[in-house]
Amino acid sequence: MDFQPWWLIFLPLLFALGWIAARVDIRQLLSETRTLPKSYFKGLNFLLNEEPDRAIDAFIEVARLDPETTELHFALGSLFRRRGEMERAIRVHQSLLSRADLPEAEREHALHELGQDFLKAGLLDRAEQAFEQLLDTRFAVPAVKALIRIYESEHDWIRAIDAVKRLRALVDEPVPQLAHYQCERAHAALTARPPQPDQADEALDAAEHAVQSLRAHGGDTEGAEARIAMLRALQARLREDNGLERTYLGSVLRNAPTYASLIASGLLESWRKAGDPERGLQLLQEHYASHPSLDVFSVLFRELREARGRQVAWDFARDALSRHPSLLGLDRVLDVEIGKAQAASAPLDGTDMPPLTGGADFGLLRSLIHRHTQRLDRYSCKVCGFEAKTYYWQCPGCNSWETYTPRRVEELR
Template identity: 65%
Template sequence: MDFEPWWLIAVPVLFGLGWIAARVDIRQMLSETRSLPDSYFKGLNFILNEEPDRAIDAFVEVAKLDPETTELHFALGSLFRRRGEMERAIRVHQSLLSRADLPQAEREHALHEIAHDYLKAGMLDRAEEAFLQVEHTRFAVSAVRALIRIYESEHDWPRAIEAVKRLTALVDEPVPQLVHYQCEQALSALSQKPAKLDVAQTALDAAENAAGILKVQRKGAAYQARIAILRAALCRAKGESGPERVYLESILSDAPDYAGLVAADLLENYRQSGHTDQGLAILKSHYALYPSLDLFNLVFRELRSQEGYGPAWAFAREALRSTPSLLGLDRLLEAELAVDHRAQADSPAATAVAQADLSLLRSLIHKHSQRLDRYACTQCGFEARNYYWQCPGCNAWETYPPRRLEEIR
């Protein structure tokens, strides 16, 4: 390569231009730094010293001195919401919304944030109003999900169902709780007096369709058991005992773990047709394959009533030997103590254990077993004596196994 003399001039010129540019950048940075309030640097210092409360106070002061710092407002509002200081979070976002010069994109952002503030604060009406205002913006998916939670908490099942339909139009993903929304609608129709059977039928048909759309179909799923239970209840309300029995028995085969929830209804169905012994035999056979405390209690009581002390206690001894259970023994003793005193006097049990001793034994066992006589949510641990399809503690669906605490520990 040939050397050109003009290079001797170009190199110093380029160096000088770089030096001038660097000086300009430094001066601009220093100018911007001087324009920042002292509270900003105090806040940074507090963060470095791990003093978050004092840092927040310093940044709040910055926000007051410089209202243009919208990003700082959003950061503060989000921080207040996470800390549970809902009143302060709402005030921060309201101050943004009160600005007439706020760009539309940032106004929508502020509406979305204050809607979450209202939701966490339990102000559902205001939260719903705010989410509806951003439902057709870039926050649409988040807003519709929040609306679903609001309608669900209010047990407004028709609006929850409509919100789910809007969500599925935005994102291609299944919404399993839609099945339960339809079931809740059916249950509400059946609970009315007189029952709205047509409404319940339509809701259960919709639940079946929603269940069919789910990509993951699994045998024994809670929603499948629930649909069958409600179908049986609908048939019972119509006086159709045959179809009712079909639905109840389908649970024994398709969702066997849920047999304890329908055993009493199935036995009553057989009793009304004059075939109680057949119904009891079916439940007894099911217990041999899928033992549960609820089923044990029902079978023992029915055996005691139909066949007497001997067969009932033979079943109980074998059941407790194969599946030891303190709660099962407690229920067994409770059933014995509930029998008429004269009937007990004629039984072998009365000759072996005095009535007072049997009562004392049961009270001691009950003291320790009553804490196990509960269903428990697998997600939050909330315990309840009754079975729930939706946890009252964390509001999650299908988190209650259909078994008592003693059986799952």
């Protein structure tokens, strides 16, 4: 490329423009720094020295002197909330709301942040009041979602359902837990004294409608379907309709096989009332062959031991445990045998046991195994890891729905 004389003019001009721009930026920065109130720097200093209460006082003074610093308050309040310092977060946001000159948009923002503070602090009534004031604002969707959480924690299922309906009017998105809200209503109606079957019918119909809506959006409905069927079976039992009870319990085996462990005992009992316990046993055995689970195994062994004798039960246990080794399963088997021996006031020696056991001391064997299986005999939440001996549809730890797999911890490892 040939040298052009005009470059001698152009290059110095570029350097001059850059120098002027830099000077302007520096002057502007210095000017802005001089205009910041001294309280701003005092607040920063207090924060660095881990004196949050004095920092809050300083930043409140900044907001009074310079209304443009509201974003600083929002950032500070969020920081305190994330650190779990709820009293300080509440104080920051309340100081914003106390300002008469705060623009409406920022007032709504401050109210939303304050509601979050109250919610995390467990002050549900005050959180509810804050979010209710936001229902006709741009924060309506997060406010309704927060109200749903509040009503859930208070077990106020009717208000939770109403809040879900309001949410669906704002956004077209499924709410998976809606079916469980209706199931909670149905369960309360069926366990009331006296039972209220009409209310249960209404709630279960609504739950089925919620499941259909969730299925249309591609959601997983197996758990909700199983729970509805179980509640329908309970309703049929209260009405002494044994045939309908068996129909609903059998539908769980077909449509929600993972949840068979929750209805295995009830299904056998229903067939026993019908005078055909062998049919119930056959159904469970067929199901176990294709969907093995520890709880179904335990129910089958106990029933086989009672109905067909020790040898048949132990043949089943031997085969099942060889295919699906389980210390907890062996613990359950030994527990049944010990219970039988105690009921008959018979000693647990090798002469009264299956050939496999020889002269083993069943009591000692069971106590050793049981010590190691107690921690395995639990359900575990997939979200927070909270473990419980009882199956919950909603985790007591994190309040998530359907996060407990109906299998024991040992089966998940």
